[in-house]
Amino acid sequence: MITMAGLILLVQALALFMATPMEINEMQAFEDPTQVSHSIYYIGLILAFTVLVLIAIKKNMTWLISLFIYFAVLSTLYYVFFALLTLFPSLAGLEVLVSTLLSAGLTVLLYKYPEWYVIDIVGICIASGVSALLGISMSVIPVVVLLLLLAIYDALSVYKTKHMITLAEGVMDLKLPILFVIPKQRGYSFLKENFAEGEKREAFFMGLGDAVMPTLLVVSASIFMENGGPITYPVLGAMLGTLAGYFALSILVMKGKPQAGLPFLNSGAILGFFAGVFVSGSAIM
Template structure:
């Protein structure tokens, strides 16, 4: 794997960095406008609800893809992506220009419609990455202000275990990734190993050499929720602990990726984020 170089690995790491930084930036607006997914951020039911919907979406996606109902999946995902883009750009306009919620929403519709239109008519890997970056950052911001820290920690532990089982044991997460690549839906990041790569030119299945490095949006979103939650409910220093811990976890993950075998990202990413948070939390005694 040496001939592939480290640039794609580093580039993928930047997606995680940007997701966390932009998520924190957007979270200030969402918190001020009380745009939270749950009324009680402290509730232990919140992680359970999120896990339920993640499982529901995963099995629904695989079931519908197996029944060759790809159009229906694309409609559902497309609607979710568009609405998230609207929320993300609403937050951006609100933060950058200091606008209220209603005005920011109206301005946010314009770039959301434009970017979604580009995605529909030109679904190449760089467009999917750009859309995925805004979607991931928006989700991170919304859920980061909706969960207090300890429910997020519980969520991260559970999803790390689930991801390991889904990749190494049942392998249904690999089927999900393969289906997403075939459909070219913006629920993953794609970084080519080589120049001249086109998103639609390879199949995810099989044991042959793949032409791109894939990472699900969840690998950027899930650990980043802890960073935003720590920033929102405790302070910036513990958020930095989670941020750098996640980056350290990504470096460990990148070494496994270079072996050429599919890897579960959340065990290392979530563990790093939690460890970094706990170290700073205990040192500061907050």
């Protein structure tokens, strides 16, 4: 569980690092980052994707899910590598070619050999890249609204409708790279993991979204806050708040029942952020 917390911190640190080159290269998704409507837009996309995945699982069209996920992985890795390569003047003019080769190679490796450490490495790249891209695209208020809406949605989908549990189990059977995997013992193989109902899990699992969503606030605070920067009180508060929410979540997870992660992680990030704002006296932009 401590290792998983370390992965969250690593994602947040890398997202902060990648935010600057992505902002310089104008990779923002929106021209006006202050519009709260962007939050509604992303909620709509998430709901639409959830419906499509549930239909694909029911219709036994899991190949369609796999195709979409691997395309998303390839695209995200390209943006990540492109942003990082722009930091090296010696590679000027070669960013597109090298980024394409690296992202394609890593995606093929992931498809051919989705062992847990390959999935985790790719997961770190994807989670930090998506967090940086969305974090520089939305200012603090839209991000806070998005995190609150997602926390409510996650709670309803896990505890009320339970469709998120169905979705997670269906996707995990495909062994797709949309989660972090931490083995409980040496010699573990994700390729041999049995996801049949009632079988004991030999590893801890956490969806990439649980790392991405609170990290949006970390990145947004570093970019859009007055007197912003990589490490300020609001940024540090959001990071520490995420960890506090994670450990509260872990206590319940250890009891063996599925739990909605975002209510804990998002609320921790938001409370920590506002605590940092209070301490620093910074203005929210």
